Amino acid sequence: MxxxxxxxxxxxxxxxxxxxxxxxxxxxxxxxxxxxxxxxxxxxxxxxxxxxxxxxxxxxxxxxxxxxxxxxxxxxxxxxxxxxxxxxxxxxxxxxxxxxxxxxxxxxxxxxxxxxxxxxxxxxxxxxxxxxxxxxxxxxxxxxxxxxxxxxxxxxxxxxxxxxxxxxxxxxxxxxxxxxxVPEGTRPGREGDMPWPARDLLPYQQHFSIVSTETYFTAAMSNFGCPFRCEFCILRGDALRQRSALSVVDEMEYCYRELGIREIDFFDPVFTIRRNRVLEICDELERRQLKGLIWSIRARTDALDQGLLDRMWEVGCRRICYGIESGSNEILRRVDKRMRSTEHIGEVIRATKKRGYEVLAFVMIGNPLESYRSVGMTRRMLTSLPIDLVQIASLFPLPNTPIYDEIVRRTGQDYWREHILHGTPVQPVIRLDTDLDDDELSHLVTQTYMHFYFRPKFAKFALSRLKEPAQLRRGLEAAAGITRTFLAGAR
Ligand code: B12
Structure with missing residues (x-):
């Protein structure tokens, strides 16, 4: 002390x-x-x-x-x-x-x-x-x-x-x-909104995301927690704190008018959980006329419909990021990501693209049951659907997730706990029901990135959305980074 x-x-x-x-x-x-x-x-x-x-x-x-x-x-x-x-x-x-x-x-x-x-x-x-x-x-x-x-x-x-x-x-x-x-507990009156993040204390003019297109960008949260139960996620079944539509739009308006922000990326896992709230947000945005403001969301393909796609587009939503995770129905079922089916995911992605949105897909490699075959299915899904951008994570089992709990049960080892107490290594990562090891997985991640991004279709898309030189520089840096990782893995 x-x-x-x-x-x-x-x-x-x-x-x-x-x-x-x-x-x-x-x-x-x-x-x-x-x-x-x-x-x-x-x-x-x-x-x-x-x-x-x-x-x-x-x-x-x-x-x-x-x-x-x-x-x-x-x-x-x-x-x-x-x-x-x-x-x-x-x-x-x-x-x-x-x-x-x-x-x-x-x-x-x-x-x-x-x-x-x-x-x-x-x-x-x-x-x-x-x-x-x-x-x-x-x-x-x-x-x-x-x-x-x-x-x-x-x-x-x-x-x-x-x-x-x-x-x-x-x-x-x-x-x-x-x-x-002391147990956490809750307090009446503090279950919904919270004061917004103090962006004025941050270097907000310098924030950007690799996929942002506007110079002044920020991230935001419209909900805290998530009611879904995906087995790889730490937020699984977490008590959902829903913010009111008014507070969300007040925050957007503040960012727009006071900070000059022109792009807002909502980071909550499923922005569209409550349809009516989304419609209220859209009505309020229309009323306030924040000209030139664009925004993006994360959603599940089974948590929105054509009506929402149309309405959100009308008021500036331009990108939807879907957690599609895998091209294998078997893996989706195993990790309790209860999507209807990979076919339904495809339908929603096509409808999203048709409405004009940019589509970003989040996928994971290394979940239980992963194999070279299932990674191949994921790759095919990524390139056969009208997906513009992809972000791939290799599963790193985290504490407070069912996958990690099962690893602890099977091995008798709570290795994150040891890591926190004594700094013991957490790699190589122990995985469930897959023979793929860390090296193979990181190679597969890099290869899948290359497979997706090194296509003429992506080059065309990237050039069509370029608004300023900084974006080109960032894109090239990311490409160089991925290539370096790939070459290092190939040695
Ligand atoms: C936005 C985000 C980011 C942003 C901003 C990070 C940040 N810390 O603000 C960026 C992109 C930078 C980021 C980076 C990382 N992230 Co992140 N991120 C999120 C995300 C989507 C939202 C976080 C958020 O703003 N929540 C809303 C606020 C209100 O909730 P909160 O974070 O819990 O904070 C509240 C309390 O926890 C508490 N609190 C939080 N911090 C502090 C500090 C003090 C001193 C006190 C008193 C209280 C307090 O008060 C806050 C307000 O009520 C979450 C997933 C999610 N949906 O929650 C993942 C999440 C937190 N990230 C995660 C991870 C793994 C990372 C990275 C390690 C990723 C990486 N590959 O490098 C880094 C780690 C950076 C770090 N130290 O936080 C994991 C954490 C899992 C874990 N057990 O550690 C999550 C849960 C995603 C997931 N599902 O796995 N992340």
């Missing part, structure tokens, strides 16, 4: 007035899980929305907040330490993802050693391994669950030296050094 801090009382201007919090989104340059990092680089500079939300909650309670979006700023650890030190914060907050644990730990240890401030953590990882995480003494305090539920109370009580054990989601060490994890 950072030494020599004085505990301060809260002032009258808000429960956290006078408190300074630096929220840091690190750049992981020498990460252990290199392939993940490579993938992340190709995706662009996406705003760290989680920290944006946390910043809003804290600022709303009167705290003075800084958010350091290091990947977007191209900032490494040494420089980040200097910047945070100059801000002189009381707390330094990190959002944790399980796969980035070792790199996050390195950043937290350095910040803790060099700056006199408490390290505070949150994020989805805290719902997986809260206890193990807090065994690391550089971390003072954690929160599992949404920031608006209890963060203000957590910091206020911590500042006052009070009892943290009644605060939902609090994770802390007691006087005996034992880690206490």
């Amino acid at each position: 950072a030494q020599g801090r004085t505990v301060r009382n809260s002032s009258e201007e808000g429960p956290l007035a006078g408190l300074k919090v630096a929220l840091v989104f690190p750049t992981f340059l020498d990460a252990d899980l290199a392939s993940h990092q490579d993938n992340a680089r190709f995706l662009g500079a996406i705003p760290p929305l989680s920290l944006g939300y946390v910043a809003s909650v804290l600022r709303g309670a009167g705290a003075d907040v800084m958010v350091l979006d290091c990947p977007t700023l191209g900032m490494g650890l040494t420089r980040a330490v200097d910047v945070v030190r100059a801000f002189n914060p009381d707390y330094i907050g990190f959002t944790l993802a399980t796969v980035d644990w070792l790199s996050s730990l390195e950043w937290m240890q350095r910040m803790n050693a060099e700056i006199s401030a408490y390290i505070l953590v949150g994020g989805i990882h805290m719902e997986c391994y809260p206890k193990e995480t807090l065994t690391h003494e550089c971390i003072e305090l954690g929160l599992a669950g949404h920031a608006d539920i209890a963060l203000v109370e957590l910091l206020q009580t911590h500042q006052e030296g009070g009892d943290l054990s009644a605060i939902p989601g609090a994770v802390f060490r007691n006087q005996e050094g034992e880690v206490i994890v």
